[in-house]
Amino acid sequence: MRSMQVMMAAALGLGLAACAQAPKADIDAAKQALDGAQQAQASDYASEAWTAAKDADAKLQTELEVQSKKWTPLRSYEQTKQLAQVAKSEADRATKEATAGKEKAKGDAGDLIAQAKSAYQNAQTALTTAPHGKGTEADLASLKSDTAGIDGQIQDAQRAYDAGDFLGAKTKAQAAVDAANKITSEIEEAKTRRRAA
Numbered sequence: 390m391r392s393m394q395v396m397m398a399a400a401l402g403l404g405l406a407a408c409a410q411a412p413k414a415d416i417d418a419a420k421q422a423l424d425g426a427q428q429a430q431a432s433d434y435a436s437e438a439w440t441a442a443k444d445a446d447a448k449l450q451t452e453l454e455v456q457s458k459k460w461t462p463l464r465s466y467e468q469t470k471q472l473a474q475v476a477k478s479e480a481d482r483a484t485k486e487a488t489a490g491k492e493k494a495k496g497d498a499g500d501l502i503a504q505a506k507s508a509y510q511n512a513q514t515a516l517t518t519a520p521h522g523k524g525t526e527a528d529l530a531s532l533k534s535d536t537a538g539i540d541g542q543i544q545d546a547q548r549a550y551d552a553g554d555f556l557g558a559k560t561k562a563q564a565a566v567d568a569a570n571k572i573t574s575e576i577e578e579a580k581t582r583r584r585a586a
Contacts, residue, residue, distance in 0.1 A: 509536070
């Protein structure tokens with residue numbers, strides 16, 4: 390009888406120990422998904438989804454820590470398993486959104502570089518029709534210098550684009566567009582003032 394009780398206690402102990410195993414496969418899958426999202430540059434191209442994935446991973450890590458501090462037979466990893474699955478799901482979503490976001494940024498950057506080149510040409514053309522005469526030499530020299538600088542901005546944008554930095558390329562190309570449009574506008578205003586004089 391006593392040996393039967395010992396056997397039952399041992400079986401119960403083994404059963405509890407089996408239940409107290411962390412769901413390694415789920416945890417590893419969540420970590421792998423998070424690494425994938427990081428490689429997809431989710432922090433840049435899908436910041437909200439990336440934040441959600443990081444938050445889900447933080448909850449998973451907290452739960453793992455809570456369970457690790459418990460006495461082994463009292464550990465329960467059911468919630469850990471669920472949190473790991475949520476973390477994986479959020480990381481997968483971040484990867485998907487980052488891939489789409491990067492593709493969109495690539496298209497937007499390409500469009501902006503084309504716009505910058507066109508605006509640069511417009512500024513150069515406007516320079517040839519800028520009013521000349523007394524008191525305009527300094528202004529013209531400044532405008533010519535500013536226009537020449539736009540070509541460098543466009544080249545910087547193209548280099549960023551070629552390197553896969555589509556957000557950087559967008560920023561640089563937009564700056565070139567704004568600078569070129571400003572020059573064209575200033576020349577048109579000068580021509581209007583000259584006609585009104």
